[in-house]
Amino acid sequence: MKEIKLKGLNETIYFDQCKNGLPVYLWVREKGMGYYATLSVKYGSIDTEFKVGNKNYQVPNGVAHFLEHLKFNESDGSNASDFYQKNGSDVNAFTTFNYTSYEVYGTEQLKENVNHLLDFVMTPYFTKKMVQNEKNIIVEENKMDLDNPGNQLYYGTFQNVFKFDKHRNFITGMEEDILATTLEDIELVFDTFYHPKNMFLVITGNFNPYEVITFIKENQDAKEIKPFKKPKTKEIKEPFKVVEVYEEKKANVEIPKLRIAVKMLRKSFKERDDYKLRFLLALILNTNFGATSDLYEDLLNKDLIVSLGAERAIIGEYVFLFLNVVSKYPDEVLPILKKALKNLSITEKELTRKLHSSIANMVLSYDDMTEINTTIQEQIMNYGKIIDNKKDICESITLDDAKQVLKDISLKEMAVVVLKNNVKSSD
Amino acid sequence: MVYKKYEYDSFRIFTLQTDQFKNCHMEVIFQSDATTGNLASKSFLSDMISYSSKKYPTRREFVTHLEELYNAYFYGVTTKVGKSLLTNFIFDFLDPFYVKEKNYLDDCMEFLFDTLMHPNCSQNEFDFKTFQVVKSRLKSEIESLKENPTNYSLRRSLQELYPDSISSKVVLGSVEEIEKITPENLLDTYKELFDTSYCDIYIIGNLDMDQLAKMILRYFKNRSIKIHEQEVYVKNKKIKTLxxxxxxxxxxxxxxxxxxxxxxxxxxxxxxxxxxxxxxxxxxxxxxxxxxxxxxxxxxxxxxxxxxxxxxxxxxxxxxxxxxxxxxxxxxxxxxxxxxxxxxxxxxxxxxxxxxxxxxxxxxxxxxxxxxxxxxxxxxxxxxxxxxxxxxxxxxxxxxxxxxxxxxxxxxxxxxxxxxxxxx
The missing domain is CATH 3.30.830.10 (Metalloenzyme, LuxS/M16 peptidase-like)
Incomplete structure (x- = not known):
């Protein structure tokens, strides 16, 4: 087993790979009470068009999430939940744009629980009746999502910055997608993507890593695994130009909400390291739009905002900056924020303070086994590896690095979504 | 985990010493009776105190100083527990072991208690500008409660169930109640909180708790309240018909x-x-x-x-x-x-x-x-x-x-x- 030492943080991640190709990542927190295991499949909601050999396939939107729901059914008529409840532990799952993850929390019976996680996720068992029964449940889940203004804003922005990219679509799919999903779609996706070579296991918490890797390997060695089909998800050629520059939507909001998205080409940034670029963009956004910025203070004092948040993302060939705003006066605040985006800056003093904060956060994150597990998942999905020198990267960042990123930011393509009240409620 | 209790005239300290965490978590809790008339003002006050202070009068300066304390985190929460109202100030900071500055713990305690004891106010009233910002934010928060159908329907159910009881009152109060609060009467609420509420301080982390208790005693003073019994359970009318x-x-x-x-x-x-x-x-x-x-x-x-x-x-x-x-x-x-x-x-x-x-x-x-x-x-x-x-x-x-x-x-x-x- 390989030990990945996280430089400057006095932490170690253990890594090994099973013969069938399943990678395993373990992080030990000796002073904790429980453990958290996640088995993830590199198949998410955006992977609806793919190719195996020369054959092209297309499945309805939401299939990754639909499959995640069905996966809990076991061939003896029970549900994975039965097993974990009997063991005094908890099982759940979630689907993202890029991957699906099955998770188990426990305090005892680690071996039984992890083995069962590997067994129930990797064993196919689907029937037409199961598919049919689950449809209305997922439709109701989708309705719940539609009633959330945050989702309306989030997906609304993606629909305005992406013409073809599948991030436009709700992870659950819409009602018509859910109702159109068939047993064949589910089986196709499972057979194609649910393979150890396309999955990874992450366990964080209090355990002996050598014991754990031994029983995981035993479990995997005993399985008969078909060859991996090596599917290729269809590459979507997404144009640079945004679809809609400005859109107002009616929604159940008492206070209007807006989201600004800046779309930029990844290749226009001189910084080639994605981790470092994400880090620098977060620092810049925090400095310019966070609670320590002059702008934030000014907007609050003028009652122009209720809240203001900023985030960044790298999706495919593009880099995005997002501003999320709750404001009674969206028409007034929008030009101010656009102007602020044009005048982004950072000083040496601000940079140093933000870097110290980031290091403190890095240290503190190791109090939380869930956060570390999630960090490992994201690093595998985003970078294909564990970043073992995050603290070094953070400490090496200079004002020149930040200024270069500032120089590379372009506001040419921008989209705005505003949610305004549709009906004034009587309460 | 070592549990200790320190009792002083006007407050108590409960400590939980453990090396399980790199974070130190502290809560300063003022307990008073929840009444229809004081929910909005106590929620307002807790937001005011955690927004800025006399020493750091703008939000920017306040948060900047928290960042200087290695991204320490400070916020206020008001919670209605039956008939009781908890005005809770929460402070999270890094275990001083990971910090090079020797006075880090002292600096953290000074910040916390200075913020609580010296809010952003002059002789007779809270700072008007800050007051307006917090007021607007609270009103928006109250209005936004309607945006979440699950929470809204639960709140409406409580109102239908117990229309006249404290049980059905929202801890933030109503927009009308917020409108009645002024920088002057908010200062009265502050004085009342400090003069009449029970105060319990909880801290969990890897710290020398005896030393910490002494430190708190140095920074947290000038309080003189009498311990008195407080009822928590609400005795609502028995519901006979559906x-x-x-x-x-x-x-x-x-x-x-x-x-x-x-x-x-x-x-x-x-x-x-x-x-x-x-x-x-x-x-x-x-x-x-x-x-x-x-x-x-x-x-x-x-x-x-x-x-x-x-x-x-x-x-x-x-x-x-x-x-x-x-x-x-x-x-x-x-x-x-x-x-x-x-x-x-x-x-x-x-x-x-x-x-x-x-x-x-x-x-x-x-x-x-x-x-x-x-x-x-x-x-x-x-x-x-x-x-x-x-x-x-x-x-x-x-x-x-x-x-x-x-x-x-x-x-x-x-x-x-x-x-x-x-x-x-």
């Missing part, structure tokens, strides 16, 4: 709330039996009665959950569903409750529920907030601590659960109806 209420909503999905009043529960039932009942009836697992009947067998919903407020004697079942399925959902909920009363659940169900709860309690030892919370409620209403709670839960019998179910009185069926749309 109320039904429907309201038109603008949402895609209907939200159904079925409310039961918990009548004549014993302390043991609140402390141990209620959570076992809740787990079998509608717990975290997909195998609970309501999940089985509503979701697995009839595909009526994705979300069904129970929420109970033991200090207000109410137990809610909340479901997001298509309005046309409401009748069936209510029928199934009533059927599930009848089965709980008649004992139509197995010993295995009971044991699994206990195991599940025991696991959740063990997991909470990994969380500083949960550990502190357990001590807060232990000191407030003599709730059992985590270990004691686990032991008590394991002793719960099937008869205990059935007896408790009999005391559940169906009191309200509320529906926030989905918006009418084409074909509906």
């Amino acid at each position: 109320k039904k209420k429907e309201e038109e909503g603008n949402f895609v999905q209907s939200n159904l709330v079925v409310a039961y009043q918990m009548q004549g529960f014993l302390k043991k039932e609140y402390d141990y039996v209620l959570s076992v009942f809740g787990e079998i009836f509608c717990g975290s697992s997909l195998n609970s009665k309501l999940y089985q009947y509503l979701r697995n067998e009839n595909s009526l919903c994705y979300r069904v959950q129970t929420i109970y407020q033991k200090f207000d004697e109410c137990f809610f079942i909340s479901v997001g569903l298509d309005g046309k399925n409401k009748k069936l959902a209510v029928k199934l909920i009533e059927q599930a409750m009848r089965e709980m009363i008649s004992g139509k659940f197995s010993e295995e169900d009971l044991e699994m529920a206990k195991k599940q709860l025991s696991f959740a309690l063990t997991m909470s030892f990994d969380n500083q907030n949960s550990i502190v919370n357990s001590y807060v409620f232990h000191n407030l209403v003599d709730s059992p601590l985590l270990e004691e709670r686990k032991e008590g839960i394991m002793k719960v019998t099937k008869q205990d659960v059935m007896r408790l179910a009999k005391k559940m009185k169906l009191s309200l069926i509320y529906e926030l109806k989905e918006a009418a749309h084409e074909g509906n």
Whole structure:
């Protein structure tokens, strides 16, 4: 087993790979009470068009999430939940744009629980009746999502910055997608993507890593695994130009909400390291739009905002900056924020303070086994590896690095979504 | 974990020394009576105090200093616990072991108590500019409560259930109540909080607690209050007849709330039996009665959950569903409750529920907030601590659960109806 030492943080991640190709990542927190295991499949909601050999396939939107729901059914008529409840532990799952993850929390019976996680996720068992029964449940889940203004804003922005990219679509799919999903779609996706070579296991918490890797390997060695089909998800050629520059939507909001998205080409940034670029963009956004910025203070004092948040993302060939705003006066605040985006800056003093904060956060994150597990998942999905020198990267960042990123930011393509009240409620 | 208690004239300190965490978590809790008249002002005050201070009068300066303290985190929360109001100031900071500055802990304590004791105000009133910002933010927060159909329907259910009781009042107050608050009378609220409230300080972390207690004593002074008894449980009127209420909503999905009043529960039932009942009836697992009947067998919903407020004697079942399925959902909920009363659940169900709860309690030892919370409620209403709670839960019998179910009185069926749309 390989030990990945996280430089400057006095932490170690253990890594090994099973013969069938399943990678395993373990992080030990000796002073904790429980453990958290996640088995993830590199198949998410955006992977609806793919190719195996020369054959092209297309499945309805939401299939990754639909499959995640069905996966809990076991061939003896029970549900994975039965097993974990009997063991005094908890099982759940979630689907993202890029991957699906099955998770188990426990305090005892680690071996039984992890083995069962590997067994129930990797064993196919689907029937037409199961598919049919689950449809209305997922439709109701989708309705719940539609009633959330945050989702309306989030997906609304993606629909305005992406013409073809599948991030436009709700992870659950819409009602018509859910109702159109068939047993064949589910089986196709499972057979194609649910393979150890396309999955990874992450366990964080209090355990002996050598014991754990031994029983995981035993479990995997005993399985008969078909060859991996090596599917290729269809590459979507997404144009640079945004679809809609400005859109107002009616929604159940008492206070209007807006989201600004800046779309930029990844290749226009001189910084080639994605981790470092994400880090620098977060620092810049925090400095310019966070609670320590002059702008934030000014907007609050003028009652122009209720809240203001900023985030960044790298999706495919593009880099995005997002501003999320709750404001009674969206028409007034929008030009101010656009102007602020044009005048982004950072000083040496601000940079140093933000870097110290980031290091403190890095240290503190190791109090939380869930956060570390999630960090490992994201690093595998985003970078294909564990970043073992995050603290070094953070400490090496200079004002020149930040200024270069500032120089590379372009506001040419921008989209705005505003949610305004549709009906004034009587309460 | 080493637990210690330090008692002073006007406040108490409870410390939990452990090397389990790199973070130090501290809560300064002022306890007073919750009244219809003081909810909005106490919520306002807690926001004001945690927004800025005399020494750091702007939000920018305040947060900048927190960042200088290695991204320490400070915020205020006002919570209504039955008849009691907790004004809670929470402060998280890095274990000084990881910091090169020798005075880091001292600096943190100075910041915390200076913020509490020297808010951003002049002789007779709070700073007007800050006041306006906080006021506007609070009003927006109150208005935004309507944006979440689940929370909105639960709040409306409480209002229908207990229209005149403190139980149905929102801790933030109403927009009209916020409008009545001025920078002057808010200062009176501040003085009242400091002069008349109980104060308990909780801290968990890897610190020399004797030294810390001395440090707190140095910074936290000039308080003189008398310890007095405070009632927490609200004695609401017994509900005799079932109320039904429907309201038109603008949402895609209907939200159904079925409310039961918990009548004549014993302390043991609140402390141990209620959570076992809740787990079998509608717990975290997909195998609970309501999940089985509503979701697995009839595909009526994705979300069904129970929420109970033991200090207000109410137990809610909340479901997001298509309005046309409401009748069936209510029928199934009533059927599930009848089965709980008649004992139509197995010993295995009971044991699994206990195991599940025991696991959740063990997991909470990994969380500083949960550990502190357990001590807060232990000191407030003599709730059992985590270990004691686990032991008590394991002793719960099937008869205990059935007896408790009999005391559940169906009191309200509320529906926030989905918006009418084409074909509906």
